[in-house]
Amino acid sequence: xxxxxxKNLSKSYGNLxxxxxxxxxxxxxxxxxxLGPNGAGKSTLISMITTLLKPDSGDIIVDEYTMNxxxxxxxxxxxxxxxxxxxxxxxxxxxxxxxxxxMYGLRGSLLNERxxxxxxIAGLVDRAKDRVDSxxxxxxxRINIAAALLHKPGVLIMDEPTVGIDPQSRNxxxxxxxxxxxxxxxxxxxxxxxxEVEFLCSRVAIVDHGKVIALGTKDELKKLVGDNDTLNIExxxxxxKVLDKIKGLNGVDSVSVEEGxxxxxxxxxxxxxxxxxxxLDIEKSKIHSVNIxxxxxxxxxxxxxxxxxxD
Amino acid sequence: xxxxxxxKDLRVVLxxxxxxxxxxxxxxxxxxxxGTALGSVFNQNLAVNKFxxxxxxxDEGYLSSVFINEVxxxxxxxxxxxxxxxxxxxxxxxxxKTVPAVITIPENFSxxxxxxxxxxxxxxxxxxxxxxxxxxxxxxxxxxxxxSMSYASANAVMDIEKQYKFNIPANGMTExxxxxxxxxxxxxxxxxxxxxxxQKKYKTTTAIQYYSAAMLVMFIxxxxxxxxxxxxEERENKTLGRLMSTRAxxxxxxxxxxxxxxxVCLAQALTLIIFTCIVYGVNWGQVAGTLxxxxxxxxxxSGFGVVVAALxxxxxxxxxxxxxxxxxxxxxxxxxxxxPSSMKTMSMFTINWWAHQxxxxxxxxxxxxxxxxxxxxxxxxxxxxxxxxxxxxRT
Numbered sequence: 001x002x003x004x005x006x007k008n009l010s011k012s013y014g015n016l017x018x019x020x021x022x023x024x025x026x027x028x029x030x031x032x033x034x035l036g037p038n039g040a041g042k043s044t045l046i047s048m049i050t051t052l053l054k055p056d057s058g059d060i061i062v063d064e065y066t067m068n069x070x071x072x073x074x075x076x077x078x079x080x081x082x083x084x085x086x087x088x089x090x091x092x093x094x095x096x097x098x099x100x101x102x103m104y105g106l107r108g109s110l111l112n113e114r115x116x117x118x119x120x121i122a123g124l125v126d127r128a129k130d131r132v133d134s135x136x137x138x139x140x141x142r143i144n145i146a147a148a149l150l151h152k153p154g155v156l157i158m159d160e161p162t163v164g165i166d167p168q169s170r171n172x173x174x175x176x177x178x179x180x181x182x183x184x185x186x187x188x189x190x191x192x193x194x195x196e197v198e199f200l201c202s203r204v205a206i207v208d209h210g211k212v213i214a215l216g217t218k219d220e221l222k223k224l225v226g227d228n229d230t231l232n233i234e235x236x237x238x239x240x241k242v243l244d245k246i247k248g249l250n251g252v253d254s255v256s257v258e259e260g261x262x263x264x265x266x267x268x269x270x271x272x273x274x275x276x277x278x279x280l281d282i283e284k285s286k287i288h289s290v291n292i293x294x295x296x297x298x299x300x301x302x303x304x305x306x307x308x309x310x311d
Numbered sequence: 312x313x314x315x316x317x318x319k320d321l322r323v324v325l326x327x328x329x330x331x332x333x334x335x336x337x338x339x340x341x342x343x344x345x346g347t348a349l350g351s352v353f354n355q356n357l358a359v360n361k362f363x364x365x366x367x368x369x370d371e372g373y374l375s376s377v378f379i380n381e382v383x384x385x386x387x388x389x390x391x392x393x394x395x396x397x398x399x400x401x402x403x404x405x406x407x408k409t410v411p412a413v414i415t416i417p418e419n420f421s422x423x424x425x426x427x428x429x430x431x432x433x434x435x436x437x438x439x440x441x442x443x444x445x446x447x448x449x450x451x452x453x454x455x456x457x458x459s460m461s462y463a464s465a466n467a468v469m470d471i472e473k474q475y476k477f478n479i480p481a482n483g484m485t486e487x488x489x490x491x492x493x494x495x496x497x498x499x500x501x502x503x504x505x506x507x508x509x510q511k512k513y514k515t516t517t518a519i520q521y522y523s524a525a526m527l528v529m530f531i532x533x534x535x536x537x538x539x540x541x542x543x544e545e546r547e548n549k550t551l552g553r554l555m556s557t558r559a560x561x562x563x564x565x566x567x568x569x570x571x572x573x574x575v576c577l578a579q580a581l582t583l584i585i586f587t588c589i590v591y592g593v594n595w596g597q598v599a600g601t602l603x604x605x606x607x608x609x610x611x612x613s614g615f616g617v618v619v620a621a622l623x624x625x626x627x628x629x630x631x632x633x634x635x636x637x638x639x640x641x642x643x644x645x646x647x648x649x650x651p652s653s654m655k656t657m658s659m660f661t662i663n664w665w666a667h668q669x670x671x672x673x674x675x676x677x678x679x680x681x682x683x684x685x686x687x688x689x690x691x692x693x694x695x696x697x698x699x700x701x702x703x704x705r706t
Contacts, residue, residue, distance in 0.1 A: 047552070050556045051556065072558065072560075075556060075557060075558055076558065080552075080553060080556040082549050082552060082553055083549075084549040086548060086550045086552065086553040087550070088319070088323055088550065090326040090327060091319075091323065095322070099315065100553075100557070102312070102315045103312065103315070103554060103557035103558065103559050104558060105558045131326075147553075
């Protein structure tokens with residue numbers, strides 16, 4: 001039996017199916033990724049797993065406890081890092097952590113000990129007595145995570161924990177997650193940042209329009225694309241005529257435009273690149289830069305949906 | 312868990328300078344401005360107009376006629392007219408609101424006093440006719456107490472007289488009545504003046520007192536609205552979701568938030584009472600009564616806070632709805648300017664009216680028993696609102 005089992009989970013808001021018959025398992029000790037664009041249904045899924053939202057149908061079993069029967073037991077196992085900074089800005093970091101520790105049932109010397117540990121993990125021991133509203137975005141994110149670690153949860157559920165922060169804080173968070181996982185903590189990590197999921201997760205579920213459209217290890221998912229590479233070509237201008245001509249080339253799997261760059265997926269990058277250059281020459285379109293990437297989760301998503309992750 | 316949530320809320324409010332200014336400084340200034348600026352308007356409105364009372368006399372003795380004729384009819388003639396009527400007529404006058412109070416003198420009133428028994432006059436008053444009722448109660452209770460005491464003294468004198476075998480002329484009066492008659496002649500009716508001096512203080516409450524009570528109630532409600540905002544902000548800032556993912560249950564969450572509102576409002580109310588007492592010299596009346604009314608008003612206000620939090624979606628809406636309801640109810644209850652009696656029924660639908668009347672009653676000298684009905688109504692309002700709030704609360 002898996003540590004977490006999600007079976008045929010569905011949730012609708014009016015006519016919108018936010019989560020549509022989703023099933024997957026998470027094994028103890030793994031970092032499981034939920035990858036998908038904004039609005040794909042990841043947060044709704046997380047809200048249901050953390051008992052905050054009642055599913056319309058389906059079952060959630062965490063460490064053999066079934067939801068709606070044993071929600072309080074499930075909550076003891078879970079640590080939620082919400083997408084938003086769910087802290088009290090006018091309280092200090094330490095006051096926040098003490099409060100959240102109490103909410104997890106910690107008292108006395110154990111509470112103080114865990115608060116100190118959490119501050120250490122967040123790297124904010126020196127700023128413990130400063131109000132949270134005086135922190136940078138990255139520091140707030142780190143305390144936001146630390147608050148979920150106080151009761152040493154069996155599963156840490158992180159909903160887009162790096163949104164809007166500087167690279168240094170982002171690295172700190174990613175390293176923290178890896179360290180916690182190495183110490184045995186199971187992690188469910190949701191993000192629309194492909195690089196983070198690829199860096200952290202052993203298995204990934206790709207979610208789009210409320211459905212899991214692919215599930216497996218990173219290698220298994222990449223095999224869905226085959227041995228394809230991604231050509232990223234930055235142009236001065238693009239036109240539908242150019243796109244149509246490139247799509248019509250032999251060996252081109254798919255073509256999309258993201259942030260002004262052409263993304264071409266192909267198993268024969270060298271040969272296709274030469275043909276694309278000649279098309280662009282004919283169409284008088286100038287090339288700024290060209291980059292060839294091996295297949296990744298981004299190209300898997302593009303391959304499966306025809307859209308880029310951040311579209 | 313609930314207590315920790317409440318203490319956290321209290322700490323958050325204490326860190327919010329804007330909220331502190333709003334909850335403490337604003338009412339102090341407004342009380343001063345309204346009390347000073349509207350003092351003359353206020354005094355005209357709240358001065359006691361001459362009113363009427365009904366007296367049902369079931370006693371055929373000498374003392375009931377002294378009470379009716381000398382105390383009520385003569386002594387209090389400037390303040391009210393006295394109509395000796397039978398029980399049915401008195402009921403009718405009271406029900407038709409012709410009189411705000413009915414005094415019933417029990418059978419054997421004079422006899423019981425003469426024989427040193429404890430006597431009491433039955434006084435029926437109506438909630439809301441606060442000042443009139445207080446005057447009548449004061450006069451009647453003082454008479455009953457003092458006359459009993461005087462007769463006890465007279466009887467004691469008689470005992471002494473008998474002991475020393477003085478001669479008392481026999482003229483149809485009892486010995487005690489004779490002594491009392493002598494005492495009255497000697498003291499120039501001093502003993503019956505007891506009721507006239509104290510009642511003067513009941514004629515008006517000062518403008519600053521009136522507005523201290525009104526603004527206290529209004530700002531208790533504003534305090535509750537700050538709590539409402541804190542609940543809604545928890546939802547907006549997603550801390551509510553995070554709380555619900557911990558071991559805190561919905562019950563402990565709502566209890567904690569309610570307790571938080573209660574603590575904030577109570578701290579604010581007590582601070583304002585002490586402040587107005589020291590700075591503006593406001594006499595809030597009996598301390599125990601003031602505390603009871605404050606706790607009841609704060610409880611009702613907490614219910615108001617929870618119900619608004621359950622009904623609105625955003626902090627801005629909480630502010631808007633809260634402000635509107637609080638200001639309207641303050642106006643309806645006469646908290647801004649005293650309201651005409653025709654609006655009284657409508658004003659009884661507000662928390663403000665019940666709390667304000669209770670404070671005013673205490674200010675004019677009533678005891679804790681007089682404000683129990685108000686406190687009961689406030690507690691009931693609090694319970695009903697809280698039940699609605701809990702039922703409608705979304706996490």
